[in-house]
Amino acid sequence: QVQLVESGGGLVQAGDSLRLSCAASGLTFSRVGMGWFRQAPGKEREFVATISWSGRTVYADSVKDRFTISRDNTKNTMYLQMNSLKPEETAVYYCAARTSPFGSSVYSEYAYWGQGTQVTVSS
Numbered sequence: 001q002v003q004l005v006e007s008g009g010g011l012v013q014a015g016d017s018l019r020l021s022c023a024a025s026g027l028t029f030s031r032v033g034m035g036w037f038r039q040a041p042g043k044e045r046e047f048v049a050t051i052s053w054s055g056r057t058v059y060a061d062s063v064k065d066r067f068t069i070s071r072d073n074t075k076n077t078m079y080l081q082m083n084s085l086k087p088e089e090t091a092v093y094y095c096a097a098r099t100s101p102f103g104s105s106v107y108s109e110y111a112y113w114g115q116g117t118q119v120t121v122s123s
Helices: none
Strands: 003-007 010-013 018-025 034-039 046-051 057-059 067-072 077-082 091-097 117-122
Touching (some): 003 091, 018 034, 034 067, 034 077, 046 077, 057 067
Parallel strands (some): 010 117
Antiparallel strands (some): 003 018, 018 077, 034 046, 034 091, 046 057, 091 117
C-alpha cells in the first residue's frame, strides 16, 4: 500500500521560506518520478515542480529561481524548499508519485497522492 505523507506546511509572512517534506512508503521510491502540486480555494490543482528518479528537475515558470525540489532516495523522502513566498501562493500543497521513473507536469500522469499540507502566506 503506497503512502505519501506531506509535512512542513504552516503560516508564514510574505517573503518568508518554508521547506515541505514528502515521506513515501510502499513503493520503490528511488525508481519513480515525483512531483509537487498545489491547489488554492476555488482553483484547479496546478503543477509546481517535478523530479525524476535521477534528479532531473522541472519547475513551473511562476516558481523558478525561488523553489527547489529535491529527493533523498536513502530516506524515501522528497522536499520542496520554498523561498520568497507570496500571498497568492497560499494553497494546499500535495506530493505525488508516478509509476514511471520520469517526472511530469501533468496531473493525470501521477498514480499516488498525499493528503496535502496547508501553506498560508500572509501579506
